[in-house]
Structure formats: structure tokens, C-alpha cells
Amino acid sequence: MSHIALYRAWRPQTFHDMVGQRHIIKTLQNAIRENRVSHAYLFNGPRGTGKTSAAKIMAKAVNCERGPAPEPCNECDACQGITAGTVMDVIEIDAASNRGIDEIREIRDKVRYAPSEVRYKVYIIDEVHMLTTEAFNALLKTLEEPPGHVIFILATTEPHKLPATIISRCQRFDFRQVSLEEQTERLRLICQEEGIQAEEEALSYIARLSEGGMRDAISLLEQSAAFGGESITLEGAVDVTGGLAANQFARLAEAVRDRDAGAILPLVEGLMQAGKSAEKCMENFIYYFRDLLVLKLAPQAGASTERIVDDGRFSEMAQAFTAERLFRMIDVLNRYQTEMKHALQSQTLFEVALMKLCTMNEQGETVERDAASGGGASSGGSQTGSAAGQGEITRLQRQVEMLENKLEQLLRNGVTAAGAGEASGAGQANAGNANRRGGAARGAFGSAGGGGTISKPKLEPFVAALNGSATSQIRMRWGELLQRVKDAKITVHAWLVDGDPVSAADETVLVAFKSMMHRETTEKPVNRELIEHVLREVFGRPIRLATVMMKDWQAAAEGGAARQETAETLQLEPEDEPASKPEWVEEAYKMFGDQLVELKSD
Incomplete structure (x- = not known):
């Protein structure tokens, strides 16, 4: 028997033949028995769980010549005609290929006519979620107020794609996956009726492989029977379905x-x-x-x-x-x-x-x-090696935690890089610009000395030379310098281009960076040497490179401008400025800026 013949032979013809949907069957049968059939139903659930079969059985039950009856007789002309698909009043539509507004308008125009052969016109729309938005809108009014002789049954595997206005006008039934036991029992019954010899493990395998779909299970059963010559074994079922033994x-x-x-x-x-x-x-x-x-x-x-x-x-x-x-x-x-x-x-x-x-x-x-342990170590040897490796990892983790705790204590106590000793100096200088774990790691980049962190240069000379000729000269030729650095080594250019030449003093150019990583990479000895070499070529004399973080430079530059403004307001020469100003003056400058604060003497 071919697969199509087997599936058709075991396709449910009555509600009693359906597997695994007892709650739905009981509800539909009670509605038919009490003459409370709804005008629209929504059947949703996984594939192969009986949605379309239940819709056709419902159409036969309400149109049976001996009914409406909870179970169709499958003997009268109406039941046999619906089963064969020759009754024109029971229309099955595939929404996947008839999803446009024109098809739905045709339905809307025809529902007004009374059925010609049976008691009810039944429209079964399969895969209804495939309809377009326009088609749903055209269907909406018909679902809301259909003629009394029309029943709509919508079937879908993806109800979440349906508009809420459509769902609210239907009685919704959720078909569930068929349980393993029910599937196995039905497959066993099919094998007995068809004379197929099957191992119990093979039937369980087929049932599980179908993932709760009875239709898929029957299909796999027929495929396995064809492979094994009317005898189904577990090995044969695994081979034919592409599974793993x-x-x-x-x-x-x-x-x-x-x-x-x-x-x-x-x-x-x-x-x-x-x-x-x-x-x-x-x-x-x-x-x-x-x-x-x-x-x-x-x-x-x-x-x-x-x-x-x-x-x-x-x-x-x-x-x-x-x-x-x-x-x-x-x-x-x-x-x-x-x-x-x-x-x-x-x-x-x-x-x-x-x-x-x-x-x-x-x-x-x-x-x-x-x-040395090899790939085929026994389980016990593997566990022993794993335990030894785990002990080493635990010991290293404890050492790292101890070092981190010491570093945090130093930072909380305000110890400077110089005062903390050589062992902890690498992490302290960058504590303001990085998290505490990262500070120690950045020390590996070092400065020109190679072993310490990058120290912040004295910014007072650069602040004083902010508007000097040397600074202007550097800024005018900075683009040329960047191009030469790029020609020499493009990776150095990629880091240096983030910097901004903010000042030049004492044959030293000061470059401010927004990114600490860009600054640290630029300060690597090999990169610094290349940049200073290009500076010497561009300006014809040795020029050193100094770097600073942009926020530090901005703070220093604003402080210098504030001191200059204060000196002019007090009619003092800059060199006669006191070493420090009252704290409230500094706070006023920080809060309002030097443009809004005017300092006057009594």
C-alpha cells in the first residue's frame, strides 16, 4: 500500500477516530447535540494534530442526513459526498495560495446564497494566517454577522499572526501534540490491521521523531515499512529517517x-x-x-x-x-x-x-x-588530571585576589605611585583614568623608561606658551607630520591621530589624548622614537614628545586663564600673583567659569 493510500485509509472519519484531542471532541459534540453550533471556529495547533480532519468531521456532523449528530454516519449521501469532496457547499480553501482580497471578496459575495445540497455552508480556510491584511479586513464583517446557514472554520499553525479582531469573533480550540503513548498505540493498531511486523522500539522511535504529529508518524511508518519490506526494525527506522543509532x-x-x-x-x-x-x-x-x-x-x-x-x-x-x-x-x-x-x-x-x-x-x-596523557585516557585518569589542574587554578585565583586586595587598600589610603614602592607603583599612576584592575596591567606599556607608568608632565610651561609662536608653528605643520608618520608606519598614525597638539615649549610638543589606550600606545618607546624622528625631519631640530590626557590639559589651561584674569583684575603682574587663592575663589571659578566671575579687592 502506498503512503498516500495508507494515510487516507487511516485519516479520521469520525470524532472517535481522532487521537489526543478529547477535550476538543467533547466540546464540539456537546455543541452539536444541544444545537449550539457557533458561526465561526478557530482551530490552531502544531502540524499533523488533526485540525483539518476535525473541520471536515464537523462539516459532516452538522450536515449528516441523520443529524445534526455528534458523530457522522459516513453512510448517507451528504457524509460520503463531503468525504469525497464533491459537495459544493463545503468549500476547503488553502490560504497559502489564495491569500488575496479578491478570493475573500468572492466568499463574501457567495455566503448570502443558501446551500443547495446540505444543511449548512461550511468554509474551511487552512493556513489562514497567510492571508493579507486587506483580505482579513474583507473577511472581518462576514465573520461578525454571517448568515445563519454559514459556518467558518479557520485552521492555522501560527495563531499569533492573526489580527485580534479575527480571533475575538471565533471560538478558539487549541490542538495539542499527541502524546507518545497515544501515538504508539495508534501505530501498533495500524501495523496489526495492515499486516506489518514492527518492533516496539521502532514504533516508539517513530512516535518520538514525529514530535507529536500523528500525520507525520503515519508517514514515517509507511516509509519505514517500505524500506524494511513490510517489517520494521529499529535499525531500519533509524537509517531511513536519517537519525543516529x-x-x-x-x-x-x-x-x-x-x-x-x-x-x-x-x-x-x-x-x-x-x-x-x-x-x-x-x-x-x-x-x-x-x-x-x-x-x-x-x-x-x-x-x-x-x-x-x-x-x-x-x-x-x-x-x-x-x-x-x-x-x-x-x-x-x-x-x-x-x-x-x-x-x-x-x-x-x-x-x-x-x-x-x-x-x-x-x-x-x-x-x-x-x-603525555594521550587522547584515550580513562575516565578515572581524566578526573585525576582534572582535579590536579583545578587545584592549580584555585591557587592562582587566590593569589590574584590577594594582590587585588592589596592594591585596593593602597588606593583607599591615597598612596602615590612613588610612595607605594616599586612593586605597586605600576598601578597607582593610572588609577584616576582606569579601573583598579586595569591600572596595574597598563603599567606594562611603561614610559620612555620602559618599566614604569606614564607620568604626567609639568603643564605650567605649556600653559604659559599656549599662544606662543612655537605652538602656532606646531599646529600649522601638524597635518604634514601626521602624513609622514602614516607613510613611515600606519599603525602608529592610527594611534597618534587621536591626539591634539595643544602647546609647545622648551623644544617639546605636548599632545593631548581623549583615550588612555591611544596615549599609552603612542608612549611606547618604539612608537615615541618614530614620532620624534619625524619631528626632527619636519622642523630640522630635535623636538621631544610629551603626552597628557585631554581632561587634565583642559583643567590646567582653565586654571591658567583664571590666574591671568585674577592678576589683571587685581592690577598685579602675573609674577606677583600669590601662590594660592582662597578656596571659595577656586570654587567660584569652577562653578561659573572665568567669564562670569569678576574678582575685586576691597
Whole structure:
């Protein structure tokens, strides 16, 4: 018997034949029995769960010559005609290919006419979510006030795409996935009726593979029967459906358990040569570890899967992994599965994901295996090596925490870079510009001396020379200097271009940076040497490079301008200015600026 013949032979003809939708069947039957049939229904749920079949059974039930009856007789002319599709008053429309406003307008124009053959006109619109917005608007008025002889049954797998105005005018029924037990029982009944020999494990495998869709399950059953010659075995069902056998899962899991990355590549290559899809393998492997996790955390649930036949071996595998490691492995596989949707080399990503699992410790960190231990170490040896490596990691983490605590104490006590000693001086100078952890790391860049942090130059001479001729000369030829630096080494230019030449004094050009990283990279000895070499070429004399953060320069420049303004207001020469001003004067300048504050003497 062909697949089409088998599916049609076992397609539900009455409500009693439907599987797994008892709550919906009971509601519809009661409505028919009490003559309270609605004018519009919405059937939604996963594919293959009986939405269209229920709609046709409903059409037969309300139009049966012996009814309306809770169950159609399937013997009268009306029932047989609806089953054969020859009754013109029961119209089935595929909205995926008839989704425009013209088709819906045609329905709207025809609903006013009374049925010619049966009691009710029934419109079954499948995949109704595919209709356009205009088509929904045209259907809306008809759904709201249809003639009494018309019933609309809308079927969809994606109800969230329907306008709320359409849903509110229908009685909604949610079809659920058919349970594994119900599917297996129906497949067993089909095999008995059709004379097909089938193993119980094969039927369970087919039922799980259909993901709750009875139609898909019947299709897979027929496909497996055709492959096995009227005899269905688990191995044959796995082969014909492109799944993975239990031993293949076990071998991959053992390689991950033993952190044997070397065994991963030949195993994956064997799967690919057997015609398996990397995406499907990834999906099934996630399910495999999920079942291991369920068995570990809820052993009473009896996590059975279509991939596992030997429960003892499966339980032993679950004991080899900790729950924390299983959680992390599922998380890693899920991330790689998302990337595989957009990758050209899905097999490579699958291999990388499995090798990633082999190198993860219990905390999810990547660790390198000792080459001397080999790839095929036993589980016990692997755990011993992992424990030793974990102890070393813990010791290093404690040392880092101790150093961080010491550094924070120094910073809280206000210790300067010079006063903190040589050991802690590297981190203190940059504490104002970086977080406390990053400050110590930046010290590795050093200044011209190579071992310390970048010191801030004295800014007073540069503030005094802000409007001098040397500064103007530097600014006019800065573009030429940048171009020469770019020609010499483009990477140095990429960092230096962030700086702004703000002043020049004592044969030194001061460059202000907005980014600390750009400043630190520019200050590297090799980069500083190149820039000063270009300065000598451009200006014909040795010129040194000094750097400062832009915010520090702006503060110094504003302070210099304020002091100059104060000196002029008090009619004092700049050199006669007091060493310091009252604190309230400084605060006034900071709050209102030197343009709004005028200082007068009594």
C-alpha cells in the first residue's frame, strides 16, 4: 500500500477516530447535540494534530442526513459526498495560495446564497494566517454577522499572526501534540490491521521523531515499512529517517566524557559520510544530553529516548557527568547550534562544538590536556588530571585576589605611585583614568623608561606658551607630520591621530589624548622614537614628545586663564600673583567659569 493510500485509509472519519484531542471532541459534540453550533471556529495547533480532519468531521456532523449528530454516519449521501469532496457547499480553501482580497471578496459575495445540497455552508480556510491584511479586513464583517446557514472554520499553525479582531469573533480550540503513548498505540493498531511486523522500539522511535504529529508518524511508518519490506526494525527506522543509532550517540558521549578530542573528528566524519546532517546531529546531541540531565536530576521520571535502547548503559553514562557540566555543555551546544544556521561549514562548527566540550572543566573554563596523557585516557585518569589542574587554578585565583586586595587598600589610603614602592607603583599612576584592575596591567606599556607608568608632565610651561609662536608653528605643520608618520608606519598614525597638539615649549610638543589606550600606545618607546624622528625631519631640530590626557590639559589651561584674569583684575603682574587663592575663589571659578566671575579687592 502506498503512503498516500495508507494515510487516507487511516485519516479520521469520525470524532472517535481522532487521537489526543478529547477535550476538543467533547466540546464540539456537546455543541452539536444541544444545537449550539457557533458561526465561526478557530482551530490552531502544531502540524499533523488533526485540525483539518476535525473541520471536515464537523462539516459532516452538522450536515449528516441523520443529524445534526455528534458523530457522522459516513453512510448517507451528504457524509460520503463531503468525504469525497464533491459537495459544493463545503468549500476547503488553502490560504497559502489564495491569500488575496479578491478570493475573500468572492466568499463574501457567495455566503448570502443558501446551500443547495446540505444543511449548512461550511468554509474551511487552512493556513489562514497567510492571508493579507486587506483580505482579513474583507473577511472581518462576514465573520461578525454571517448568515445563519454559514459556518467558518479557520485552521492555522501560527495563531499569533492573526489580527485580534479575527480571533475575538471565533471560538478558539487549541490542538495539542499527541502524546507518545497515544501515538504508539495508534501505530501498533495500524501495523496489526495492515499486516506489518514492527518492533516496539521502532514504533516508539517513530512516535518520538514525529514530535507529536500523528500525520507525520503515519508517514514515517509507511516509509519505514517500505524500506524494511513490510517489517520494521529499529535499525531500519533509524537509517531511513536519517537519525543516529544508539551506539553512535554512546561513542560520541564517551569521547566527550573522557575529554578525548582526538576521537571526535573520525566519529563526525563517519556520520557525515553516512549522509547525516550536521544540524540534525547537533539537535539530537542536545536532546541526548538533556535526557542525561533529566535522568540525573529526576531518575524517577525514567527519561527514555528514541536514541537509547540499553537503559543500563544510559544510566552509567549519566553518572559519569555532573549536573553542572551537563548544564554547561547544553549551553555551549545551543550557542553553536544558533551559529550553524548562518554558517557555510556546519560540519566544522559541529566538530568545534564537540572539541569545546572535551576541553571544558567543571567550571566551564577551557583547559589544555597534558600531551603525555594521550587522547584515550580513562575516565578515572581524566578526573585525576582534572582535579590536579583545578587545584592549580584555585591557587592562582587566590593569589590574584590577594594582590587585588592589596592594591585596593593602597588606593583607599591615597598612596602615590612613588610612595607605594616599586612593586605597586605600576598601578597607582593610572588609577584616576582606569579601573583598579586595569591600572596595574597598563603599567606594562611603561614610559620612555620602559618599566614604569606614564607620568604626567609639568603643564605650567605649556600653559604659559599656549599662544606662543612655537605652538602656532606646531599646529600649522601638524597635518604634514601626521602624513609622514602614516607613510613611515600606519599603525602608529592610527594611534597618534587621536591626539591634539595643544602647546609647545622648551623644544617639546605636548599632545593631548581623549583615550588612555591611544596615549599609552603612542608612549611606547618604539612608537615615541618614530614620532620624534619625524619631528626632527619636519622642523630640522630635535623636538621631544610629551603626552597628557585631554581632561587634565583642559583643567590646567582653565586654571591658567583664571590666574591671568585674577592678576589683571587685581592690577598685579602675573609674577606677583600669590601662590594660592582662597578656596571659595577656586570654587567660584569652577562653578561659573572665568567669564562670569569678576574678582575685586576691597
